Structures are given as C-alpha cells and as structure tokens.
Amino acid sequence: xxxxxxxxxxxxxxxxxxxxxxxxxxxxxWRLYAAISPFYLLFLAFGLIPVGFSLYLSFHRWxxxxxxxxxxxxxxxxxxxxxxxxSSIGNTVVIWALATFPMIFLAMVTAVMLNSAVRFKNVYxxxxxxxxxxxxxxxxxxxxxxxxxxxxxxxxxxxxxxLDQVAWLNTPWGIKVAIATLMTWQWTGYNAIIFxxxxxxxxxxxxxxxxxDGAGPVQTFFRITLPLLRPVLLxxxxxxxxxxxxSFSEPQVLLQTTDNNSSFAGGxxxxxxxxxxxxxxxxxxxxxxxxxxxxxxxxxxxVVLFSIVNWRLxxxxxxx
Amino acid sequence: MRLSRRGLLxxxxxxxxxxxxxxxxxGCAVPTGSTGRNMVLxxxxxxxSPKVVQNAKARYDDSMNLQAIQIGGYYRSKLMTTMTGRAHxxxxxxxxxxxxxxxxxxxDQFVDLRTLGAARYRDKYLPWKWDQGIAPDGSxxxxxxxxxxxxxxxxxxxxxxxxxxxxxxxxxxxxxxWEKFFAAGEQxxxxxxxxxxxxxxxxxxxxxxxxxxxxxxxxxRHFIGDQEHVRTAWDRAVEATRRGLVSKIVNGTxxxxxxxxxxxxxxxxxxxxxxxDIKLNTPRTKGKWRVAQCPGGPSNIGGSFLSxxxxxxxxxxxxxxxxxxxxxxNQAQGFVDSVLFPSxxxxxxxxxxxxxxxxxxxxxxxxxxxxxxxxxxVAFNSPYDIALGTPISDELRNFSxxxxxxxxxxxxxxxxxxxxxxxVGVSY
Numbered sequence: 001x002x003x004x005x006x007x008x009x010x011x012x013x014x015x016x017x018x019x020x021x022x023x024x025x026x027x028x029x030w031r032l033y034a035a036i037s038p039f040y041l042l043f044l045a046f047g048l049i050p051v052g053f054s055l056y057l058s059f060h061r062w063x064x065x066x067x068x069x070x071x072x073x074x075x076x077x078x079x080x081x082x083x084x085x086x087s088s089i090g091n092t093v094v095i096w097a098l099a100t101f102p103m104i105f106l107a108m109v110t111a112v113m114l115n116s117a118v119r120f121k122n123v124y125x126x127x128x129x130x131x132x133x134x135x136x137x138x139x140x141x142x143x144x145x146x147x148x149x150x151x152x153x154x155x156x157x158x159x160x161x162x163l164d165q166v167a168w169l170n171t172p173w174g175i176k177v178a179i180a181t182l183m184t185w186q187w188t189g190y191n192a193i194i195f196x197x198x199x200x201x202x203x204x205x206x207x208x209x210x211x212x213d214g215a216g217p218v219q220t221f222f223r224i225t226l227p228l229l230r231p232v233l234l235x236x237x238x239x240x241x242x243x244x245x246x247s248f249s250e251p252q253v254l255l256q257t258t259d260n261n262s263s264f265a266g267g268x269x270x271x272x273x274x275x276x277x278x279x280x281x282x283x284x285x286x287x288x289x290x291x292x293x294x295x296x297x298x299x300x301x302x303v304v305l306f307s308i309v310n311w312r313l314x315x316x317x318x319x320x
Numbered sequence: 321m322r323l324s325r326r327g328l329l330x331x332x333x334x335x336x337x338x339x340x341x342x343x344x345x346x347g348c349a350v351p352t353g354s355t356g357r358n359m360v361l362x363x364x365x366x367x368x369s370p371k372v373v374q375n376a377k378a379r380y381d382d383s384m385n386l387q388a389i390q391i392g393g394y395y396r397s398k399l400m401t402t403m404t405g406r407a408h409x410x411x412x413x414x415x416x417x418x419x420x421x422x423x424x425x426x427x428d429q430f431v432d433l434r435t436l437g438a439a440r441y442r443d444k445y446l447p448w449k450w451d452q453g454i455a456p457d458g459s460x461x462x463x464x465x466x467x468x469x470x471x472x473x474x475x476x477x478x479x480x481x482x483x484x485x486x487x488x489x490x491x492x493x494x495x496x497x498w499e500k501f502f503a504a505g506e507q508x509x510x511x512x513x514x515x516x517x518x519x520x521x522x523x524x525x526x527x528x529x530x531x532x533x534x535x536x537x538x539x540x541r542h543f544i545g546d547q548e549h550v551r552t553a554w555d556r557a558v559e560a561t562r563r564g565l566v567s568k569i570v571n572g573t574x575x576x577x578x579x580x581x582x583x584x585x586x587x588x589x590x591x592x593x594x595x596x597d598i599k600l601n602t603p604r605t606k607g608k609w610r611v612a613q614c615p616g617g618p619s620n621i622g623g624s625f626l627s628x629x630x631x632x633x634x635x636x637x638x639x640x641x642x643x644x645x646x647x648x649x650n651q652a653q654g655f656v657d658s659v660l661f662p663s664x665x666x667x668x669x670x671x672x673x674x675x676x677x678x679x680x681x682x683x684x685x686x687x688x689x690x691x692x693x694x695x696x697x698v699a700f701n702s703p704y705d706i707a708l709g710t711p712i713s714d715e716l717r718n719f720s721x722x723x724x725x726x727x728x729x730x731x732x733x734x735x736x737x738x739x740x741x742x743x744v745g746v747s748y
Contacts, residue, residue, distance in 0.1 A: 063422065152575075170570060
C-alpha cells in the first residue's frame with residue numbers, strides 16, 4: 001500500500017501540524033468506500049465475473065455439464081468462417097434499418113401532431129406509449145396472426161386493393177418486414193414522447209419570429225424544428241441502435257412455430273435470425289457453450305463498431 | 321445535516337455488511353442438494369400427472385417431504401445450470417426425451433439406477449424406451465416416463481369424399497407405405513382441389529429418420545447423416561413437395577387452424593401427445609377425427625424420463641418413489657390426466673385407456689397407439705445429433721419453402737455438416 005501520495009493530497013492547512021498518522025490514508029475513508037460498495041459488489045458478481053468467464057469460456061469447448069477442454073483460438077477461427085453468423089449480422093442490420101427509419105419518421109409526425117393537439121392531450125400520450133409497455137410475447141403472437149397468409153389482416157388489406165397475397169412468414173423479405181413492423185409499432189409511441197419533450201423545449205418566440213418573417217409551416221419545420229431537435233434525434237437513434245442490435249424476442253416468438261426443431265432458427269432460410277438468436281441457437285440448442293461465448297464476443301465487437309459510429313456522429317454534431 | 325449524512329453512511333454500511341455477511345454465510349452453507357426430510361423433484365408443466373404427484377406426496381408423507389416443483393421456461397438449460405453451479409440440485413429430476421443425448425455423456429452427475437436394483441423392473445417397460453435411458457458407459461440414468469408413438473390422424477369424412485379408405489382399419493392397411501400415402505395425397509388433391517395431405521415437408525423427413533435405426537452420428541463419433549437412411553428420408557420429403565402434396569401453410573398460425581377446421585388439411589402424422597394439441601386448437605372438429613397407423617412403420621417423437629441426481633442424499637427412497645410413480649397403474653392415470661402415453665405395456669389393457677374417445681368418433685385409440693408403441697426401432701442418440709441434423713433440415717426447408725434447387729440444397733447441407741463435424745470433433 002502506497003500511503004505517501006494519499007498523504008500529499010491532504011489540503012495545505014494541515015501541513016504545519018505534525019505529519020498525519022499513516023493510518024489516515026485510504027482506510028480513513030472506509031465508511032465512504034463501504035457506502036459505495038454495494039454497486040461494485042453487485043457489478044462484480046453479475047457483471048464483471050460473468051464477462052470474464054465468458055471470455056475464458058470462448059477459448060474452450062464445453063457442453064455445459066462435463067469437463068472443459070482447452071480449444072485455443074479455434075472457436076474464433078470457426079466464427080470468422082461461419083456464414084450463418086455473418087448472415088445473422090446482415091439480418092440484424094437490415095431489420096434494424098427497416099424498423100428504425102419509418103419509426104423515426106412516424107414518431108416525428110406523431111410528436112408534431114401531439115404538440116399541436118388541443119384536447120385529450122394526455123389520453124393520446126398514454127395511448128401512444130401503451131405499445132411500449134405491452135408484453136412483447138403477446139404482441140408477437142398477435143402479429144403472427146396479422147401476417148398469416150390466408151386469414152391475416154395485412155393480406156386482407158392487400159386483397160382489398162386488388163393486390164396478391166404475400167406469404168409473409170414464408171419469404172425472406174416478408175419475415176424481415178414483419179419483424180420490422182412489429183418493432184416499429186412498439187417503439188413509435190415511446191420515441192414520439194421523447195420527440196414531444198424535445199419540441200416543448202423549443203421557445204415559442206422562434207416560431208413567432210419565423211411567422212413574422214413570412215415562413216410557412218413546412219419552412220418552419222425544416223428550418224427551426226428539425227435543427228433544434230437534432231440532439232433529441234441523435235438520442236433516439238442511439239437508443240434504437242442499442243435495442244435493434246439486441247432484438248431477440250420479436251423474431252423468436254414470431255417465428256418459433258415455423259421450425260419444429262429449434263425455436264431460435266428464425267424462419268425459413270434463417271431470414272429472421274438475428275445475432276442474439278444465433279447465439280442462443282448455438283449455445284442452448286447445440287449445448288456448445290464455448291462457441292456460444294465466442295459468438296457473444298463477436299456480437300460485442302459489432303456493437304462496439306456501431307457505438308463508435310454513433311459516437312462520431314454525435315461528436316461531429318457537437319462541433320457544428 | 322451532518323448527523324443525517326452520518327446516519328445514512330451508517331445505514332449503508334450496515335446494509336452492505338449484512339449483505340456481505342449474509343452472502344458469505346449462505347455461501348458456506350449452500351446445500352448441494354436438499355436437506356432434512358426434503359425430497360425435491362423437478363419437472364415441467366404436463367411432464368407428470370398432477371394427480372399422481374399429489375398421491376405420491378400423501379403416500380410417502382411419513383418418510384419424506386416431497387416438494388414437486390414445476391420449472392418453467394427452458395428446462396434443460398435451467399437444470400444444467402443448477403447442476404454446474406453445484407447448489408440446490410433437485411434430488412429427482414425429470415429429463416426430456418429430446419435432451420437425453422446431452423445428459424447421457426455426463427452420467428457421472430446421476431445415480432446409476434442399476435445400483436438401486438432397476439433390473440427388477442426392466443421387463444415391465446418397453447425395451448426400446450428402457451434402453452434410451454442408458455448411457456454409453458452402461459449406467460442407467462433415466463427411468464421411463466412416457467413415449468410418443470407416431471400415428472396418422474385423419475378426417476374420415478374428407479377421405480370418403482375423395483374416394484379414399486376411411487375406416488381406421490382400412491387406412492392402416494391400405495396406406496401402410498409412403499408410396500401409397502403419397503398416391504392417396506394425389507387423389508385427395510385431384511378430387512378436392514385445395515386440400516393437402518401434408519402440412520409441411522419437414523414432418524415426412526423427421527418421421528422417416530425416426531423410423532430408421534440410425535440417425536446422424538454413430539457411437540464412434542462418426543458422421544452418418546450422409547448415408548442411405550437420411551438420404552432416403554430427404555428424397556421422400558423432396559418427392560412429396562414435388563408432387564404438390566405439401567401445403568404452404570405455416571404451423572401454428574390461424575391459417576393452419578382454419579384450414580384444419582375446413583377440412584383442407586385433413587391429415588396429420590404426429591405423436592400420440594399431438595391428440596391433445598388437436599383437441600385444444602380445433603375443438604370444433606370434435607368427432608371428425610380418427611387415428612390409423614403411420615405409413616412406413618412405427619416411430620417415436622418425444623417422451624421423457626425421471627433421474628436421481630448425485631446430490632440426492634437418499635437414493636433408495638427416491639428410487640422407491642419414482643418406481644411407484646411410474647408403475648403401470650400410475651402411468652395409466654398419467655395418460656388420462658395429461659396424455660402421457662405409458663411406457664408400461666401392462667397399462668394398455670386397463671379400462672381407463674380403453675375408453676372410447678368421443679373426439680375421435682368413439683374410437684378406442686389405444687388399438688392404434690398400443691401396437692405402434694411396442695415396435696419402435698431403437699436408434700443411438702448422439703449428443704451431436706442436433707448440431708449435425710439442423711443443417712440438413714434447414715436446407716430441406718430452403719427447398720420446400722423457398723424453392724431452392726434440392727441437389728444444391730443437399731450439397732450445401734453436406735458441406736455445412738462437414739464444417740460442423742470438424743468443429744465439434746466428429747469424424748466425417
């Protein structure tokens with residue numbers, strides 16, 4: 001224990017007095033350390049140790065019950081050449097994009113409408129927020145019905161306008177669109193509320209001034225509302241990236257009956273198999289915990305990559 | 321202010337200390353298994369008859385405190401985690417049939433039931449089922465609960481309209497091979513357009529593999545999924561699809577239920593327990609179903625076991641309990657309560673099981689399931705079967721649903737299998 005540097009950090013007035021007792025170091029603050037310790041202890045038990053263990057696991061072969069066998073880097077080598085893992089990254093990103101961009105647009109429109117609503121404001125807000133707190137499993141079961149081929153609501157609408165049926169849950173794009181629609185439905189209201197909060201921070205004088213200068217509603221939206229909402233927009237983008245990259249329950253529940261062997265297969269051609277679903281399939285269907293850990297670290301790297309992109313985006317906006 | 325802050329600190333400190341000490345204390349004292357008179361039994365909803373569990377609790381009340389716990393969610397994963405964590409392991413654990421292959425290599429985690437005198441009970445159970453509970457090292461891990469003989473569920477009115485045999489005995493006799501079954505499918509489709517004899521192609525493949533005595537990986541850790549028995553099953557599923565006998569309907573959707581109710585999917589090849597699903601999903605079809613033998617011979621889907629874990633402190637008592645819970649009489653009760661098809665042939669003759677079933681038009685379904693259950697082929701289940709069977713059924717689905725060229729699909733399946741075999745240490 002190096003006590004000297006700690007002693008030096010004591011404020012000057014004490015310097016004239018005889019040198020403080022060495023015990024008055026880190027230990028003298030033990031109460032403070034003890035007070036903040038619960039978080040660190042919990043983090044250690046449920047965060048750091050499992051993370052460390054999964055790293056250790058990814059260098060081994062393990063069936064979850066028997067003895068572990070050292071496997072070196074072979075799990076990672078296998079991961080790099082695993083086409084299904086790469087396609088699961090592709091699926092995740094495509095579903096994320098299909099869900100996020102319409103969602104942001106719809107949320108923005110909803111927020112602007114909510115902002116100018118005169119009556120029943122709180123009723124609307126509550127109604128729009130409701131999908132976000134509804135059980136995802138129940139929602140996915142209902143969406144399974146909505147997208148079913150012969151008796152689904154979506155195909156009924158398509159046929160009403162004279163279009164052909166689409167086998168939504170039997171075609172790669174149909175599957176992705178169905179999952180994305182579910183996610184859009186679930187998150188639009190939540191993000192609309194966030195946009196609404198952002199809208200309400202924009203001072204009314206700006207709008208007044210714009211009106212005085214002869215700006216129409218469209219011009220006002222693009223010249224005043226949108227630029228001032230940028231930080232909120234970025235926040236929404238970051239949050240939806242975080243949730244989108246981890247999507248699991250939506251495809252799992254929506255597509256589990258399309259496969260009689262595995263509920264994590266993600267439909268025909270694995271078209272709806274996201275990264276986390278693939279991780280589950282490898283780990284728990286195949287009992288391949290070593291490879292599962294390697295897949296988890298692969299997912300971690302993808303998330304890091306996206307975080308860096310997001311961070312750069314935010315940084316640049318900050319410099320403007 | 322000062323006082324309250326100090327008070328806060330103290331409270332925080334006390335809390336932490338209590339947590340830490342508590343954690344430490346229980347950490348030292350965490351029992352591996354149960355303690356005292358407790359006998360903890362893990363199973364899942366529908367895994368055992370609730371009535372038998374209740375009776376067992378009452379019957380063994382003086383010697384033990386039976387705590388039967390239904391574990392929800394992903395059962396195998398929870399059991400394995402608990403065993404690996406070496407704490408609070410149940411004394412008796414239910415093992416699902418499809419998971420057996422992953423438990424058997426770790427037979428050292430379980431009590432070898434031979435040491436408790438299991439051999440005495442052997443001739444009361446279906447031999448193939450008994451053998452499935454035995455690990456490669458010869459020790460006996462699982463004691464048979466139920467099994468799932470596959471049968472042909474069909475709607476006689478639709479079959480009659482299509483000019484097909486429609487009495488159970490006739491269907492069993494005249495649709496006994498896959499070729500005859502497919503021919504019937506063609507006739508059905510021709511006479512009643514929009515009607516399909518198969519919902520999906522995968523079931524033909526899965527049942528055909530189960531009808532064989534071999535699967536994907538053999539005892540010597542060698543890949544055999546490229547051989548005749550799998551190839552035949554594959555070709556059979558491809559043929560059914562090509563002849564247009566397979567519907568485009570996704571299992572478990574409202575489409576499926578509606579088509580079944582309207583007689584557009586008048587036939588299902590499925591295990592005995594699927595009768596429960598049919599009754600639950602399409603209650604309006606009551607009386608419109610019959611059961612016949614499955615084309616191509618008997619096979620099995622599912623069925624589970626009870627095991628005694630190494631953490632059990634009183635294996636003899638536990639064994640006494642499970643042999644009673646799974647005797648012929650209680651298995652008959654299990655069938656009545658939870659459609660658990662008995663693995664004890666003596667149950668098949670009991671009056672509870674020979675009740676006419678109104679859902680099946682008063683048919684005594686045991687006449688079909690009983691004989692099928694006795695003749696199920698024994699196959700070695702490798703822990704690598706799931707990893708190496710999945711690419712084949714995935715590619716089959718790519719063909720049947722997405723229209724991929726079947727030869728290309730087979731080649732792709734085999735090249736995935738080669739990669740995976742190499743990765744998990746199975747010789748190709």
